[in-house]
Amino acid sequence: METMFLGIVVFLFLLAIFDLVVGVSNDAVNFMNSAIGAKAASFKTIIAIAAFGIFIGATLSNGMMEIARHGIFRPEQFYFQELMCIFLAVMVTDVVLLDIFNSLGMPTSTTVSMVFELLGGTFVLALIKIAEDETGMLGFADLLNTEKALSVILGIFLSVAVAFFFGTLVQYLSRLLFTFNYTKKLKYTIGLFGGIAVTAIIYFMLIKGLKDSAFMTAENKHWIQENTLMLVSCSFVFFTILMQILHWCKINVFKVVVMLGTFALAMAFAGNDLVNFIGVPLAGFSAYTDFMANGNGEPMGYLMNSLNGPAKTPFLFLFLAGVIMVYALITSKKAQNVVKTSVDLSRQDEGDEMFGSSAVARSIVRSTMSASENIAKILPDNLKRWADSRFNKDVMIMENGAAFDLIRASVNLVLAGLLIALGTSLKLPLSTTYVTFMVAMGSSLADRAWSRDSAVYRITGVLSVIGGWFITAGAAFTICFVVTLIMYYGGTFAMLALIALAIFLLVRSNIHYSKKQKDKGKDDIFSRLIASKDKEERWTLLRQHVNNTLVAEMAFTNETYRQITDGFINENLKALRKAVSNTDNQKEMLKKIRRKEILGLRRIDNFTAIEKNTWFHLGSNSCEQMLYCLKRICEPCKEHVDNKFTPLSERATNEFIPIRDEMTALMAKATEVLANKAY
Numbered sequence: 001m002e003t004m005f006l007g008i009v010v011f012l013f014l015l016a017i018f019d020l021v022v023g024v025s026n027d028a029v030n031f032m033n034s035a036i037g038a039k040a041a042s043f044k045t046i047i048a049i050a051a052f053g054i055f056i057g058a059t060l061s062n063g064m065m066e067i068a069r070h071g072i073f074r075p076e077q078f079y080f081q082e083l084m085c086i087f088l089a090v091m092v093t094d095v096v097l098l099d100i101f102n103s104l105g106m107p108t109s110t111t112v113s114m115v116f117e118l119l120g121g122t123f124v125l126a127l128i129k130i131a132e133d134e135t136g137m138l139g140f141a142d143l144l145n146t147e148k149a150l151s152v153i154l155g156i157f158l159s160v161a162v163a164f165f166f167g168t169l170v171q172y173l174s175r176l177l178f179t180f181n182y183t184k185k186l187k188y189t190i191g192l193f194g195g196i197a198v199t200a201i202i203y204f205m206l207i208k209g210l211k212d213s214a215f216m217t218a219e220n221k222h223w224i225q226e227n228t229l230m231l232v233s234c235s236f237v238f239f240t241i242l243m244q245i246l247h248w249c250k251i252n253v254f255k256v257v258v259m260l261g262t263f264a265l266a267m268a269f270a271g272n273d274l275v276n277f278i279g280v281p282l283a284g285f286s287a288y289t290d291f292m293a294n295g296n297g298e299p300m301g302y303l304m305n306s307l308n309g310p311a312k313t314p315f316l317f318l319f320l321a322g323v324i325m326v327y328a329l330i331t332s333k334k335a336q337n338v339v340k341t342s343v344d345l346s347r348q349d350e351g352d353e354m355f356g357s358s359a360v361a362r363s364i365v366r367s368t369m370s371a372s373e374n375i376a377k378i379l380p381d382n383l384k385r386w387a388d389s390r391f392n393k394d395v396m397i398m399e400n401g402a403a404f405d406l407i408r409a410s411v412n413l414v415l416a417g418l419l420i421a422l423g424t425s426l427k428l429p430l431s432t433t434y435v436t437f438m439v440a441m442g443s444s445l446a447d448r449a450w451s452r453d454s455a456v457y458r459i460t461g462v463l464s465v466i467g468g469w470f471i472t473a474g475a476a477f478t479i480c481f482v483v484t485l486i487m488y489y490g491g492t493f494a495m496l497a498l499i500a501l502a503i504f505l506l507v508r509s510n511i512h513y514s515k516k517q518k519d520k521g522k523d524d525i526f527s528r529l530i531a532s533k534d535k536e537e538r539w540t541l542l543r544q545h546v547n548n549t550l551v552a553e554m555a556f557t558n559e560t561y562r563q564i565t566d567g568f569i570n571e572n573l574k575a576l577r578k579a580v581s582n583t584d585n586q587k588e589m590l591k592k593i594r595r596k597e598i599l600g601l602r603r604i605d606n607f608t609a610i611e612k613n614t615w616f617h618l619g620s621n622s623c624e625q626m627l628y629c630l631k632r633i634c635e636p637c638k639e640h641v642d643n644k645f646t647p648l649s650e651r652a653t654n655e656f657i658p659i660r661d662e663m664t665a666l667m668a669k670a671t672e673v674l675a676n677k678a679y
Contacts, residue, residue, distance in 0.1 A: 002292065004492055005299065008084055009288045011499055012281035015091040017324055018506060019277045022098040024054070024328040027273060028335040029107045029342045030436045031265035037343040038409035039399035040258040049259055051326040053266030058274055058322030059315070060267075066310065068279030069286070070145070072118040075307035077143050078125070080291045081299035082488075083307075086121035087284040088495060089484040092502045093117050094280075097476055099509050105337040105354075106465055108472045109433045110276040116473045118280075119144075120480035125488065153473070159434030160466060163419055167442025171411050175447060176387065178407050181395035186247060194243025194253040197414045198260060199235040204417035205264045206231075254406035261413025268420070269432060270325060278321055282313055333514075342437060345461045346444035347403040348396070349530060353454060353595070355461035365455050391448055401531055408447055412440050437465065526596050535605050542600040546616060547674060549593050553623040554671040556586055558664050560630055565660050568637040569653055576638040583630050590627065594620050 031053070035046045069075065075083065094110075094117055101108045126143040140146070177189070206224060224231065243253050287304055295302040329335060344354050376384065398405045416436045423435075441462050444450060450458045486494050525548070529541040560579055567575035601609050601616065648656075 002297070005080075005084060005288055005291070008088055008495065009281075009285055012087060012091055012284045015095055015499075015502070016278050016281040018095045019091065019098070020321060020324045021328040021332065022095060022102055023110045023273075023277045024325045025102045025332040025335040026098055026108060026338055027110055027269055027433065028329055028332070029338045030269055030432050031262050032335075033339050033342040033346075033436070033440060034409040034412040035258050035262045036339055037346065037403040038258060038406050039402040040255045040262075040406060040409060046259075046262065047330055049263050050266040051329050053263040054270040054325050054329060055322040057267035057270030057272075058325060059318050060271060067115070067275055068118070068283040069307040072115065072145055073122040073126075074143055074145060075304040077129070077138075078304055079300050080287055080295060080302045080304055082125055083287055083304055084284060084299075085487045085495075086118070086125065086484055087280050087287075088499075089121045089480050089487055090114070090117040090280050092498055093120075093476060093480040093483055096502050096505050097472070097479065099506055101468065101472070102335075102338060103509055103512075104468075105341045106468045107338050107342060107433055107437055108468055109431045110273055111431060111433075112469065113472050113476045114276045114280070116476035117480040119146075120477035121484040123477075124481045124484050128488070155431050155434070158423075159431045160438050163416070163435045163438035164442040166415060166419065167412070167439035168446045169442075170415050171408060171443035171446035174407055174411050176390050179390045179395070180393055180405065181397055182405070182407055183397060186253075188244075190247045190253050191240045191244030193410075194246070194257060195236050195240025197257045197410055198239040198243065199232060200414045200418045201257070201261050201264045202235050202239075203232060204421040205267065252406070254410050257410045258406060258413060261410070261417060264417060265413065265432075265436070268417075270322065273432065274318070274321060278313075278317065282317065283307060341461070341465070342440055343403045345458055345465075346408075346440045346449060348393075348398070348405070348408075348444075348447065348449045349403075353457035353461075353592075355457050355464060357456045358460040358463065360463060361456045361459040364459055369452075393448075401527075404444070404447065404449065408443050411443050412436070415439050415443075434469065526600070529600050529603065532603075535603070538600065539604045539608060542597065542604060545600065546597055546619065547677065549590075549597070550619055550623065551671055551674045553586075553590065553626065554667060554674060556582075557626045557630060558667040558671065560586075561633070561667075562660070562664055564630065564634045564637055565656070568641060569648055569656075571641050571647055573638070573641050576634060576641055579634050580631070580638055583627055583634060587624075587627050587631075590620075590623055 028050070032046060032050055035041065035050075036043065040046065041049075073083075073086070078086075094113055097113055097117075098108070098110065122144055126140055129143060130138050130140070178193075243256075246256065247253050287307060290304070290306040291299065291302055341354060396405065416439045419435050419439070420432055444458075483498060487498065490497075525541055525545045529538055529545065532538050532541065560582060563575055564579050566572070567579065597616065597620075601613060
């Protein structure tokens with residue numbers, strides 16, 4: 001029996017390694033999106049600074065793992081075997097759930113997932129224990145600590161509303177102050193801005209990033225608390241002078257602020273969120289050592305009172321966790337995918353939108369525009385003209401390929417840090433993930449990055465991410481509830497089977513993700529078109545993009561038409577279903593491509609656009625017609641074969657095949673003409 005529990009502890013630590021990898025991949029968005037979006041430095045430099053912050057935060061963390069030890073359940077009421085069952089179920093669920101979100105490119109909260117997994121696992125065992133209790137004295141309050149779960153739910157609402165509001169307000173005021181051509185306004189304001197920003201970041205590091213560090217004793221905390229005003233004042237004066245000197249030395253102060261903010265958030269993330277990844281395995285290890293020393297070989301007879309006490313994590317565990325997190329950050333493609341979601345939703349310009357339109361988003365846009373128009377009627381014309389002049393995007397200064405400028409990146413990092421530090425000092429349960437994401441969304445709204453042509457897509461994306469946060473809580477609770485139940489009654493075999501299933505799902509997910517990314521590719525031509533400042537180059541790139549679209553559509557139509565006819569003749573239902581699915585997917589893809597090319601058409605010379613747009617729309621409409629015809633052909637064929645109606649006669653087949661081959665040959669020739677631009 002002891003060997004089995006040792007094996008479970010080993011599996012917990014192996015799953016912790018997976019959890020560190022997938023957790024860092026998801027939480028990288030918290031501290032990297034601003035620096036990457038503004039191109040504050042090269043990607044390797046940003047990764048290096050974030051990795052250094054993660055490593056320092058992980059190794060300085062004191063490893064207090066109360067939430068995993070007694071934050072959700074009351075360990076004095078649970079036997080050793082019951083808690084090991086919960087711990088294993090939590091880790092299996094957490095690894096798979098976070099990997100799913102990473103694959104979808106959706107940021108979520110590792111804290112929420114862990115809390116609700118613990119709650120789900122504890123809840124099902126609490127039901128069992130209450131049902132088996134013959135005295136009738138045992139209740140949920142004796143087994144569960146529901147206050148923590150409720151505080152997390154409260155944290156979701158607080159984080160979303162507060163961060164979005166202040167992100168919008170502070171960015172709007174910052175833009176009014178600096179404008180998009182911010183270099184002209186920096187003579188004396190940059191020192192003040194830099195002083196405020198760096199002081200806020202230092203305050204955030206002291207309050208949030210280092211509050212639980214090994215060297216942060218009770219005396220040090222008390223001294224900082226008593227002298228906070230003096231520390232903040234001295235820091236402000238010192239850093240204001242330093243930032244002004246750096247500006248005179250031709251050093252970009254905004255880049256300094258962004259990189260320092262990235263380091264601070266990365267360090268705070270590693271120091272405070274480490275419990276989400278290794279807290280449960282360490283609690284399991286602590287329970288195992290206590291059981292081996294005092295349990296007398298009775299796993300269902302030894303209560304885990306020992307988990308009520310605080311535990312110091314050995315430095316070796318923290319060091320190894322830091323190394324794994326750094327490795328995951330450097331190598332994970334999924335981390336870049338999650339960061340891309342946040343950056344794309346806050347991008348200043350229009351471009352390739354990741355999300356579609358939704359009824360809720362359209363309703364929000366209509367209501368907001370109506371309210372905005374009513375407010376505009378009240379405001380004086382002079383005030384509106386002045387505000388519009390401060391938001392003149394024609395003079396925007398932005399790094400090549402950046403999604404937004406350094407002003408917004410600085411506001412995102414400084415404000416996120418301040419809100420998290422304020423929430424910590426006031427003991428409000430704000431989520432790091434939710435604050436950083438919603439500040440970024442609020443600042444992009446204030447910067448007028450959500451234009452009339454992109455607002456509905458951006459709002460759909462934001463609503464999708466927020467919905468994903470609530471789905472995280474529900475899915476974590478439900479899945480862990482079921483997994484714990486299976487493990488409790490299924491014993492060792494069920495545990496091994498579910499561990500194997502989790503590993504299989506992870507491997508399959510990574511294989512599918514790699515294949516999906518390979519098939520998806522990147523639209524380099526469109527990226528170059530959007531980034532280009534030369535209208536002639538834009539026109540050349542647009543022609544190339546449209547040509548590639550037409551070639552791809554012709555090739556798809558030819559291949560799918562042959563697939564449909566072969567499927568109908570051979571009564572291959574699977575091929576016909578695949579053809580229907582592919583046609584639907586191609587229709588959605590064509591809609592996205594058409595939107596891209598219309599954006600490109602707006603960026604070329606106006607006279608050229610007027611002259612050429614008729615041919616563009618004729619070509620686009622022809623592509624839509626071909627897809628419409630394929631759908632009209634395929635659906636009756638599929639229904640015919642699916643119903644097992646009389647197949648096509650041999651005589652009809654022999655008459656049709658030559659005509660079909662002649663058509664496909666003509667389409668292949670047309671595709672070749674387009675591909676070679678021989679027209």
